[in-house]
Amino acid sequence: MSSDASNKPVFRELSADDPDPETTEITSLCFSCGENGLTKLLLTKIPFYKEVILMSFECDHCGFKNNEIQSGDKIQEKGMIIQCTISSTQDLNRQVIKSDFATVKIPEIDFEIPPQSKRGEITTVEGILNRCVAGLEQDQPVRKALDSDAAEKIDAFIQVLINTKKLEKPFTLVVDDPSGNSFIENLKAPHVDPALKSSHYERNTEQNHFVGIYEDELKQIKEEEEEEEKETNEETDVAFQDEVLHFGTNCPSCNAPCETNMKITSIPYFKEVIIMATNCEACGHRTNEVKSGAGISDKGVKITLRVTDAIDLSRDVLKSETCSMFIPELDFEVGAGTLGGKFTTLEGLLGAMKEQIVGCNPLIHGDSATSTVKERMKEFTQKLDEIIAGKLFGIHIILDDPAGNSYMQNVYAPETDPEMETIHYERTFEHNEELGLNDMKVENYEEDASS
Structure with a gap:
């Protein structure tokens, strides 16, 4: 890869000013005929939404083709639950970004939409209800022929969804996303929206597996962090107060390799803190983060x-x-x-x-x-x-x-x-x-x- 290419973000927006989007070609096994085909990968960004991976497979031997899109979102450190009280037509028009891993619930009618084929989407609260009604109505003719009792129950529930959409009484939309990458629109932005509440939680083992994080990997990461902390503490005992440490990381904005600088400093009339600063040459993103060096105060x-x-x-x-x-x-x-x-x-x-x-x-x-x-x-x-x-x-x-x-x-x-x-x-x-x-x-x- 050229030096110019290495200085570009890993995920970047498609643009006429970027004639070389850097597709990656991989020889892959064709599931149709068993011969080798070609998979092309393109990492790109959907503006104001998220990073995605476009995959295209083609086999010259049998002509089989397949196209897929997968999320390139970074899994957040914690999962997120967003609760929104829907009480007006304006609330029905709230935009919702639902990640690949999000579950949508309406507790008042005991309704839940599980993650479907790990597909994320941008929609509205009303759009979620409309899609549910359309999905249930689609197979009703077949159901009525095979199981009339089940079809009647589904008809009754469809009416419940329609009444819910008519706002006969307020209801709560809950988005539970273990990846932490979902959003519900804040109608009062940039102020606090009283109808909107969010909280974060630690993922359990099952949720870690669901988002693609496994215990062995977590254990390895923890051991590496403990080893790094041990080495850092040893260096701190020697001359850390006067030293700036450098270590390789990935840019939190574009995921390109970059370097983070870390130093312990003492704030007068306060306490010691750890300062970490990152400057990405690929996209220009800069961050500085501070951690307390003294734990939680009384x-x-x-x-x-x-x-x-x-x-x-x-x-x-x-x-x-x-x-x-x-x-x-x-x-x-x-x-x-x-x-x-x-x-x-x-x-x-x-x-x-x-x-x-x-x-x-x-x-x-x-x-x-x-x-x-x-x-x-x-x-x-x-x-x-x-x-x-x-x-x-x-x-x-x-x-x-x-x-x-x-x-x-x-x-x-x-x-x-x-x-x-x-x-x-x-x-x-x-x-x-x-x-x-x-x-x-x-x-x-x-x-x-x-x-």
Whole structure:
């Protein structure tokens, strides 16, 4: 492969400016005649949706041909459950991205659509109901001839689906996706949608197998991580504070090989953190991620800053991956995990937030976005740009981290900052549940192990 090709993203959009899409040709066995045929692979992107792998097989011996499309999506670290309350015609028009592995449920009518042939789709809530009705009606003539009782029950359930679509009463659409790659449109974007809730969960063994992850592989990855951690700790004991480590990774945007830099640093009046930065030469994507070097604190922390001057934008900010961010004046909230861990300035954090919310949401761009959403996003980004440019003051930036690992620079340290309030609070049961602390036993565990 040429050096120019190696600097291009692995998955890239088809374009007239890219005459060489780099198809891969593999000699494959023909299942029709047993001779060797040719499989061609093309890795590409569907704009504002996802990465896909196009496969085309052709056998010159018997003429057999076959074309397939498979998802090239990265499996997320955790599965996701999205719940949406459907109570209006506008809700029926919500766009839904259902990945290959997603199960769709409507609990009120005890209805479930399992993953079908691992095919993902972009549709609407109404489209899901319409497809279900059409699918059930398709075989009814044959059913009525073979089993009239079953056909009557299905007719009754079809009517239930039709009544559900008529919104005789509100219902809940639940998308359970172990791969974590499904979406339901947020009609209030970029604000919080009260009808929309999402949560993440650890996959069990069966779900890992379903998405193509197996225990042996996980065990190997864990052993490798433990070995790397051991080596890192040994190096840290020597001179890690003054050293930047480099290790090979894949770009989280285009999956091309790149390099990540890692360093431990100490934040004054706070604690040690691990900073990791990645710069991809193939697509230009840059990330910086921060991990706490001191574990979970005894209490959560809530930091509120009132922005009164452009100099406030240059304050150092550490936002951990468990931290939520609020801007009350914009009626805006960024949930925990949305931006990952960041160590930057307040200006940099707001810029990253804008890029994440405006640039990475597949349902607020192009033809998939309504004019209302586009107008709302335009108004929101204008105000956000004014804040970033230091032209809008009096707004409040709130960081709420139940793990207690977030920080904002006090420019008056060690004196009290008149524009910033820091409150340490006791975590609730729900906070501990999200952090995985309720299932963690740290005292007398030897007794449980022996019993």
